[in-house]
């Protein structure tokens with residue numbers, strides 16, 4: 408049996424896609440949380456000086472999207488064929504652009520960026536949600552399955568639901584306009600395969 412070890416900080420962040428895929432697929436893995444204190448010593452030993460890293464039988468794979476796509480392909484969560492898989496990739500890449508757009512606000516919230524967080528809430532976060540969430544809602548509606556792929560649940564549902572949790576917490580009044588996305592998150596979080604993990608994982612802001 409393949410041995411998986413996921414190394415990431417003790418937050419959801421870029422590690423959560425992999426965790427959700429592995430739990431959904433009921434694959435045992437070691438979920439190694441690297442503390443911010445131990446990270447500087449480890450940094451130079453990693454391929455790109457960043458986490459997450461997935462060790463597969465002791466061999467490291469870096470980059471959260473490479474990890475998620477690899478695990479999704481291995482465990483049947485990457486779409487039903489190459490075309491659907493590519494459509495899912497496009498949605499994930501769009502979502503990644505949204506996250507990049509919101510980064511100045513996230514950094515200010517974590518006390519690591521420049522600018523006033525209340526101002527950035529309006530100029531960055533709210534503006535980005537109003538521009539981008541309707542695009543995601545349209546895609547969800549077009550799929551018709553309740554998930555982003557017509558064929559059903561995929562890794563991209565996990566990626567987006569994870570963000571919706573954060574977005575909803577940061578801006579409940581803005582996000583209340585996007586009922587289909589909030590419902591999608593609830594649908595993903597109600598999957599029986601994820602129930603135990605979601606109930607037991609630590610609560611984190613990101």
Ligand SMILES: N[C@@H](CCC(=O)N[C@@H](CS)C(=O)NCC(=O)O)C(=O)O
Nearest residue numbers: 420421456457458459469470471472
């Ligand atoms: N493109 C990378 C970005 C990884 C990344 O930004 N990781 C951050 C945590 S979310 C990190 O390792 N920060 C510590 C550092 O750069 O020293 C991915 O998707 O995995």
